[in-house]
Amino acid sequence: MAAADHSPAGQLIQTRHRAALVASWDIAPGSTVLELGCGQGDTTAVLAEAVGPGGRVVAVDPADPSYGSPVTLGESADRLVAGPLGSRIDFRFRTDVLDPSVDFPDGAFDHVVLAHCSWYFASLALLRDTLARVRPWARRLWFTEWDLTPTSGDQTxxxxxxxxxxxxxxxxxxxVGNVRTPFSREELLRLLPGTGWRAEGGGPVDTGALQDGDWEVAACLDLVGSPERMASLPEPVRRLVLSQADVLRAVAVERGNRPLAGYTVTAR
Incomplete structure (x- = not known):
């Protein structure tokens, strides 16, 4: 992974998490996988390892390859494609599966995967439409996201x-941050039937080693400190946000904020 050049320890933590996640899924060698919201390819690399030399991962993302820091999506994809897993991966950036020009035959994929990417969607309606769009293309859905319900006070x-x-x-x-439309696991389960998918299982995902708690605290405080973003809010909302940010500063620590747990849902 290209990001390992900047933070090898951090990249190892992220890759280990995704390796454990994919290992818990029923993705056999030779499988075809459609990954939505592939980003810099953290999950893509693990999926490519899982499907083996006879499998294929089509990794799509609506973002431009120039997006991302300190490593762009394009730089990360180039590193993966040039490596031993490259022949198994087909990266497609600037790709919106809701665009009528993007199409695959029915049953083209054994699996469709969304891993820690659904909060990037601009709305739940957009997520719903996306899940419905890909339903004919794949036999099984693997969905993983953060769980909004805290299990301990240090996740506050x-x-x-x-x-x-x-x-x-x-x-x-x-x-364009990581968090645009946070929603609960229960909301996902209410949404799924209207997309043609039927949930059949799932459970908690251990995220204790991940650094995302620290990353999102920093991102949130940077956002609240942006005069441009805050000025566009209605005054009552702005005051509410500023008050909550005061609470966040009071409960957050400089490093080691425990992340929320995750969950996985599988559907057919």
Whole structure:
């Protein structure tokens, strides 16, 4: 992974998490996988290892290859494609599966995967339409996201950071951060039947080693400190956000904010 050049220890933690995640899924060698929201390819690399030399991973993302820091999506994809897993991966950036020009035959994939990417969607309606669009293309769905329900008090900072970012987006100040539309596991289960998918299982995902709690606290405080983003909010919302940010500063620690747990849902 190209990001390992900047933070080898951090990249190892992220890759180990995804390796454990994919190992818990029923993705056999030779499988074909459609990955939505592939980003820099953290999950893509693990999926490519899982499907083996006879398998294929089509990794799509609506973002431009120039997006991302300190490593762009394009730089990361180039590193993966040039490596031993490259022949198994087909990266497709600037690709929106809701665009009528993007199409695959029915049953083209054994699996469709969304891993820690659904909060990037601009709305739940967009997520719903996307899940419905890919339904004919794949036999099975593997979905993983953060769980909004905290299991301990030391996850409060991560929870607050997520909710504040979601409120800012919902109030009409859109951005390009990791958190745009946070929603609960229960909301996903309410949404799935209308997309043609039938949930059949799932469970908690251990995220204790991940650094995302710290990342989202920092991202949230940077966002709240942006005069441009805050000025576009209605005054009552702005005051509410600022008050919640005060609470976030009070409960957050400089490093080691425990992340929320994750969950996985599988559907057919």
């Amino acid at each position: 900072a991560h929870l607050l950071a997520v909710l504040i970012q979601g409120q800012i987006e919902a109030a009409g100040s859109p951005g």
